[in-house]
Amino acid sequence: MSPRVRRPLLALAAAVLVLLGLVRPAAAHGFTSTVYAHVTSVGDSSLRTELKLEYDLLVVSAADAGSNDPLFRTGTDAFEAGDADAQAAALNAHRTTAVGYVTERLAVTAGGAACEPAPAGTFRMGEEEGVPYALLALDWACPEQHTPGQYEIRSGLFPDSEGYVTGTKTIATYAVDGRTGSAALDAGHPSFSIGQSWPERFWGFFRLGAEHLLTGTDHILFLLALIAGSRRTREVVLAATAFTLAHSVTFMLAALGLVDVPADLVEPVIALSIAVVAGWHLWRIRGRGTDATELRAREGNAGLRAPEGDRGGLDRAGWIRLGVVFGFGLVHGLGFADALGIEAAWSWTLLWSLLVFNIGIEAVQLAVIAVLFPLLLLLRRRSERAALWATGALSAGVAVMGLIWFVQRVTES
Template identity: 70%
Template sequence: MSQRVRRTIVGITAAVIAFLSAGQPASAHGFTSTAYVDVAEGNEGHIRTKLGLEYDLFVVSAADYEDDDPLFKTGTAAFETGGAKEQSAALNAHAESAVRYVTERFSVTSDGRACTPTQVGDFTIGRREGVPYAGLLLDWACSERGDDLEVRSGLFPDGETYVKGTKTIVTYELDGRSGSAALDAGHPSFSIGQPWYERFWEFFRLGAEHLLSGIDHILFLLALIAGSRRLREIVLVATSFTLAHSVTFMLAALGLVDAPAGIVEPVIALSIAVVAGWHLWRLWRRRGHASDLETAGRGHFSLDRAGWIRLGVVFCFGLVHGLGFAGALGIDEAWSWTLLWSLLVFNVGIETVQLAIIAALFPLLIVLRHRAPTAGLWATGVISAGVSAMGLVWFVQRTFGI
């Protein structure tokens, strides 16, 4: 293969990886937040909503909304040096402005008419995914209680510039109906009692968007694709990865296992570097037998000892990626069949996009390997090198908080 062709392959591949990685923070899912809402029956026909809001984001957003509100000073001080008692005290001391921030961005309507909110009790503080969350209980009085109840959320919008892509996970048990919904800027509202297929689509879309926005998981898939020689091999490793991350995703999302993000995120980054580096090591080890690699994948396929080890490594790293998926979704509600259904659909969205990426890229790589074997080796080598380097960079950033 000519030097010109090699340079072209290297340049194109490096550009693709650089494009995918550009602007990605140490946590490759970016600065996002998830709000939680439980909707239930209240007294005298009223509706009760229990909201869970990320404490530090809530304090900064509500204070900025009020222009130099003292909530910012007391709230941020409590976040940096205080505990749950100090944090709840900071919110309760400025409850009027804090509640006003919420009620101007979150609403409940009945048959198209707005319901009136009233705070019940004080703010409370709990923890989700290792960070403090503020709990706010609101009682909604509706002039006429109809069958068409709509919940709308515009909490922590992109325009406030603190976070991007806020999700609001709503679970409800009302009027004999129960279910869940996922709200965001593109889909800010839903009607309680909506058809099952609409709820299915919401969580399916949420899972698909999560994988597409998680550049670390995409790079891990690229490493798997680059290091696989046959369709059967990529099917095996993809299945291993899918089974592993599905198990831990469900267990973590249901609150049965727990692992701090400070450990999970660096290990995910390390997994990217290791899986991509595995292929580079195999290329280097067989550098004197290029013909073997160029014809690899033709004829009968079977896993050798190294192949089985790679499969096991992918499975182990898949377990960690599942914890990352659950951490990003952030659900830790009490067990229910509705919650399980929502998690399964979310996972289906992840798997669909994962299979689509493999189906789109792996055949192209196979064609390149068969028509220009040496070019195929160079392409997979450059992809693996770039992915491995990115994984190592993220590992250092996430480990040392750079």
């Protein structure tokens, strides 16, 4: 292989390996949890945090499961019975243990001084995405002498070290001292200030969206399949645009609670979409052969010029592929919404948070395309055959992973 071909091929391979090295090796949406917190003022120097906590996770985390703890025993029995009243009764019967777990890992300060928590009422039960959630309100008595807006909330609930879930997020909304807003917390960014500026709020949800795409193996593989199967800049731009428009629509509708599709259906279809889009490129290779001269004649000047007469720079197969990408993008949007998981009444604050989260997803998606696709075009200019083998091998690997995940998710659902 000549150096003219070897250099872009190695650069493309290195870029793909680096990208895959950033994502988690397991299925993208594994065992994670989201805590919801709504913070409001109570009097002149107190706050109330209204928390929603995944019930079975709270039971196993707060109890000592290894010693037949009474909270673990009664709470687990109530969970397996699916009895919401029994679940609330189990938590209230062992209220000291359950509340103690929460207040050890959730903290509020005012002007740097700690606020003292006290339960406001009993545990109640609710539901998020079909999963039982425990509802707990805490009143925090804070020092009277502090500047409005100097409240800070820190969450370390359900950390990775406990071994039950990974990557717990706390989605907080607040209306305190005339300030309203939202924040996204995780292990890397465990706290926020009520007085945070709008760039700080923007960065929190932008980062959450960017990290979700980068750490979502299935979404990254879908994007790689789109890039590998696109031969012209216009084609990959149209595919990325169709995917963006589609997942933005369902993402917003699902996150606002207007569309509700079970994860047991969404996750297998996402896996299938990876296999289909990657397999589409393999089918095109098989249908057109491996002769580089034939491919140039069909697709025009190393893939940069659209064949004459094609509408929008795409042939019939290209438009069909675009429709398939759009359809699967609708399903991926439901997966993105599950990652954010905001459940609240309509508000401009909520809409702003959803939009910024989506911008974070799009920024990473465009960055990946901007890095990988020019390398692929360069390789095609140097050697059409080498590019064909490279994209074929990549698509084959992606298709196999998609099919494996599809079977796993169907059998586990």
